[in-house]
Amino acid sequence: MLWIALINKAGTGLWMGAAALYFTLVTGLSIAEVGVLMGVSGAVGIAGAPLAGHLADRFPVTRVIIGAQLQQAVALLALLTTDNFSLLLLYSAVSSLADRGANVLTKLYAARIAGPERTKYQAVQRTVANAGWAIGGLAGALALAVGTTHAYQALLIGNVVSFVAAAVLTLRCAEPPSPSRLVTDSTAPARTTPPSNPWRDRSYLLFTATEAALFLDDAVLQVGMPLWIVHATDAPHGLAPLLMVLNCVLVVCCQVPLSRFGGTPEKARGLLLPLAACFVIGCAAMTASVAGGTSLAVGALAVAAIALTFAEILHSIASWELSIALAPDDAQGAYLGVHGLSSAAQRSGGPLIVTAVIAAGPLAWPLLGAGVIGTVAAQSHLVRKQLSRRGGSADAAVAQRQRSQRLGS
Incomplete structure (x- = not known):
């Protein structure tokens, strides 16, 4: 692949x-x-x-x-x-x-x-x-x-x-094992319960809603930054594509090394705080870029691009792990499909939000950062509750199996 x-x-x-x-x-x-x-x-x-x-x-x-x-x-x-x-x-x-x-x-x-x-x-x-x-x-x-x-x-x-x-x-790719595919073989035992439905899972829907806000780094980098450079700062217009190249280089160099910090659901949840910090730094740098002078604008925009790129990298790691960890095995595809709505919705609504921030002026960037902080806090709380609930359910299932084994012996 x-x-x-x-x-x-x-x-x-x-x-x-x-x-x-x-x-x-x-x-x-x-x-x-x-x-x-x-x-x-x-x-x-x-x-x-x-x-x-x-x-x-x-x-x-x-x-x-x-x-x-x-x-x-x-x-x-x-x-x-x-x-x-x-x-x-x-x-x-x-x-x-x-x-x-x-x-x-x-x-x-x-x-x-x-x-x-x-x-x-x-x-x-x-x-x-x-x-x-x-x-x-x-x-x-x-x-x-x-x-x-x-x-x-x-x-x-x-x-x-x-x-x-x-x-x-x-x-030519091998088909991976699927815990969620419906069994159609007549010799296999019939499914006794219907598969989980993400549209009825209020917690997962709320998680997906918070994800849409955390994907805003994409709109800021691809839409907001070029428009901000042209219409609000003294930076040369040619800086915009250079910052996009910088974004790609940082992702290529840092995505894999940083992935080890999100290998479990709890570790992935722990990435939400530095994610928010990076986003806030990026927004502050966008505001600082209009303080005056070409050199300050270029430096501040470079800081913004770097900070927002690291927010993007950390979010991709956390989002990936949590979207799978919170999805039941019997409906992985359906749950990931619902989660995919978050990035798709951001593609439609993100540019509108970012252009509204630009129209509002430099002080709107810190407000956007504050919104991301609130979203991260809400998602962290939601994920912690879900992981605790799943952990408790798993412990109960293990205890039930152990009791059954003792009775059987």
Whole structure:
């Protein structure tokens, strides 16, 4: 799966930086139409996470991954066939649906294939994915320098080819054992109770809601920082892509080493406090960047990018471990699908929150940091209660088995 992640994200890196320009310069859409297209397709994509998780509890996860990869390839290829706004919106929405589903499926595959080493495996996979994204982004930048219609079309086709190649490689991957797949073999004992339902698990839904807020570092880095640099500071505009490169380099270098601090649910919960500290430092640095002068702006923005990147790294480790630890074995896919709503919702709502902060001015950044502190406190309390409850249930089950063994003897 690591080679698949590299190829997949390299293809995505090719296309994502050129998508908005393709729709305006090649298909002739207005800026307003591009905004609607991306907003609506992103909103449709939110449904992809729970749908993919539901399917993965009932079918082999590798086959569902292949389906998502081919769906993205076909939908993107269809973009080349039209400049009609309605059709472009439809194809983009179909691609977004598969994209959000694929993210959940790859995490579920990692959880099943790696077992107790899932946190380290996911960290390695995320590192490889970031490397692929950087490679694709650099290659895309070279193609964009040409600026012709054929150059934009080549980037889109490159992304299509990456999905097809990833699907072919996924065919060769072993299917991991699934504790949650429904048994259909007539010789196997029938399931006596229905599988757990995440939509009826109030604690998991609350956990997912807090997660949506903690994913805001993504919107701040990708949307807020470039806009803040251009509209509020004296920093050169060219600093924005350099800070994105810095983000990728830090993730590649630090994700795996830091993963050892989140290898258990309790350790993962312990990462929430430094996560909040990093986010607050990043917000404070964003405020400081407007205090005056180019040098101060550049230095403060570099501090902000570094702090927010470490918040991103720590959150990815904690989020990954806790989302699995709080999910029952009989419905892992369904629970991870619901958890996937948090990142999908942030993709839609995060840019709105961040642009509102920018419009409000420098003092709004500390308020955003304070909101994250409150969210972290709420999530930490919620997770502690859930882990204690699960620990108590496990202890009770062990005691019951021991009593049964004594009676049997």
